Amino acid sequence: MPTPIDQIRDAAIRIAEQASAVPMSYFRAAFEVDAKADESPVTIADRETEAFIRKALAEAFPDHGILGEEYGISGSLDGETWIVDPIDGTRSFITGYPLFGMLMGFLDGGTPKLGLVRMPALNETFIGIPGQGATLNGTPIQTRKTTDLGEASIYINEPDGIRRSHPELFERIWNVGGTRRAAYDCYPHALVASGQIDICVDFGLQPYDYLPLIGLIEAAGGIMTDWDGNRLDMKSEGHVIAAATPELHAAMLPHLQR
Template sequence: MSHEDKMGQTDLVLDGHIELAVALADIARQILASALDTVLAVEVKPDRSLVTRIDVEIERQMRGLITARFPGHGIIGEEAGTENAGASHVWVLDPLDGTAQFIAGMPVYGTLISLAIDGVPALGMIDIPAIDARWIGAAGRRTTKNGRLVEARCCDALSSAILTNSNQDYLPPDGRPILDALREKTGARIYGGASLNYGLLAEGRTDIALDGGQKVHDFAPFRPIVEGAGGIVTDWEGRPLTLESPGTLLGAGDPARHREALAIIAQCRAEASMP
């Protein structure tokens, strides 16, 4: 098989994966739309996050479709855990990212879908149905929003940057000083956007995203989406995100601003470790 044939075959496989991700997001949108005006029973999980029957039902249907299409693939889901984790291809699902926001009627809830290959997120989707926004990123391809190419923006200085943070409550103990330091250096701050923040970062609407205390289903889609738009997202050590990442996130549209923010994080941690 020629190199061109191999590349074409790879593209066809990726197209099939993207097609499935779209079908999974469509399942979530349909179920969420049917529950918008419903009063839902809410349970508090051990980590103090919230779950409803909607989260569980979306994931159940998503898992069923993945298993039907790709029975050899693994799945990591927020609600039903992990199956076939040793597979080379593992789908990572957050059926309802922002359950509290959904319950409260705030339109930043959505669905996160990722496909990791050998532990590295290679395909990602952020779907925010309330604003009809769907970002898709895939390794080797440009990121799109609703089918349109998007691009992260350059930022001349941190002093003009827009910083986002999804929820300060999730930051680790050393996270508050880091957030405070970035507050002082940046031009504007926006809080509470959940996964929407990373779609907006890829779209060139914001500049820096800082989060902590995230689980793999919370962040797996962000790497292919942000990188496919020309940005960068890592952990707080500057390491690219994998399924094993610790859940500290630093995203930036401009790699130079990312380096500056990483230096601030390192300085804050060094000062915290001093006797």
């Protein structure tokens, strides 16, 4: 039998909030920074945070699969599966910038059933269950109702990567909308879900970066796909857009064509 979603939600909130103590014990303190094979940074805080989350999930749901950034796959990913990014925004974390997050997603048969963004330094927990709504620290949230792209507030994540790889595309998207900001990591997606901004364009993500966000965005009333408008899964390219309304999503997609 499927695990009751209320049980999943309560465990996700509890584990994420308890796990927050791990990165906060290292935040703005002295520690070594290592480089992965792709030259991205990783710290003891990343590893210890994921280890804490994995242990808690294994104790609560021993039959569930887990995919995490630091320790890979445990169990099968075909059924009930957790996706974990222990510190989304390690560069922010190691430079003392408080907008690093913790991501947890729950999928069943590849379909997102829950998405959570925990911001340890801000003490904020965003969580959503598609069909049941989304909350921020227990208070209901929803996406904005903006439909006119010219009025939209747009955050463009990983702007340096987009500009290097797709300079013409970058110029296009930097000239649409009413307000634009360059940004990084998961918090702009949480701002879409909570109705603070309208669109977040992101680039070069891995499954553990985007899969936990889908449930939150959809639960809040938004839409999240790749740049071609396709649903996201384990094999997606990782260039994504989160939009507050279907109208904004449809209006933004032509600007993202390469």
